[in-house]
Amino acid sequence: xxxxxxxxxxxxxxxxxxxxxxxxxxxxxxxxxxxxxxxxxxxxxxxxxxxxxxxxxxxxxxxxxxxxxxxxxxxxxxxxxxxxxxxxxxxxxxxxxxxxxxxxxxxxxxxxxxxxxxxxxxxxxxxxxxxxxxxxxxxxxx
Numbered sequence: 565x566x567x568x569x570x571x572x573x574x575x576x577x578x579x580x581x582x583x584x585x586x587x588x589x590x591x592x593x594x595x596x597x598x599x600x601x602x603x604x605x606x607x608x609x610x611x612x613x614x615x616x617x618x619x620x621x622x623x624x625x626x627x628x629x630x631x632x633x634x635x636x637x638x639x640x641x642x643x644x645x646x647x648x649x650x651x652x653x654x655x656x657x658x659x660x661x662x663x664x665x666x667x668x669x670x671x672x673x674x675x676x677x678x679x680x681x682x683x684x685x686x687x688x689x690x691x692x693x694x695x696x697x698x699x700x701x702x703x704x705x706x
Contacts (some may be wrong), residue, residue, distance in 0.1 A: 566594045570666035572657050572687065573633050575601075578672030580636070580700040586670040597637060597644040598664050601629045602656030621701050622648055626689045661697050667700045 571586045573579040583599065585621075590597045603625060630646040637644045649656035661669050673688040692699040 566575070566595045566667045567592045568664055568666045568668075568689065570598045570661045570664060570669045572671040572691070573599050573601050573629060573670065574603075575628070575633055576672065576674060577653070578674045578688075578704055579633070581704065582635070582670050582672035583636055583694070586699070587637055587642050587701045589670075590642050591669075595667070597642055598660070598666065599629060599634045599637065599656060600647045600660045601625055601633070601647055602649040602653040602660070604649050604650070604652060622650065634656070635687070636672050637658055645666060645706060653687045654694050657687070657691060658695050661695060666697055669695055669697055670702060671699065672702050673704060 566589070569586050569590055570580075571583050573583060586597060589595065615625070626648045626675065627644060629648060634644055634646055647660060647664075649660050651659065657671075660666075669691060671688050671691055673686070688701045
């Protein structure tokens with residue numbers, strides 16, 4: 565029985581598709597939905613000009629996740645919890661899944677295959693190998 569679904573979201577179209585899929589599953593199973601964005605403080609700081617506060621960056625990411633990226637859950641009337649994890653994506657998502665006792669992790673893919681996917685790495689490829697919980701990878705629209 566699925567009680568808690570964790571959805572990885574990074575703002576990409578693939579994550580949005582994964583969220584849509586998870587919303588439908590949550591509706592069918594009456595499961596709790598937890599939407600998680602994992603990010604690296606160093607990566608975010610590299611995109612910004614000073615001054616900034618790491619606490620402010622965390623709050624901005626949480627607001628973006630809760631108010632923008634998770635809007636489909638709100639529109640569908642599905643209650644959800646938004647969490648921002650300051651970590652690399654795969655270890656952060658694995659830890660978040662343990663913390664919320666997720667029965668299922670859901671992530672999208674950007675559809676990078678072949679050499680490009682191997683060079684760039686892939687959360688969708690690594691997550692099933694690192695997680696001790698079931699993972700569903702939602703493919704891009706074909």
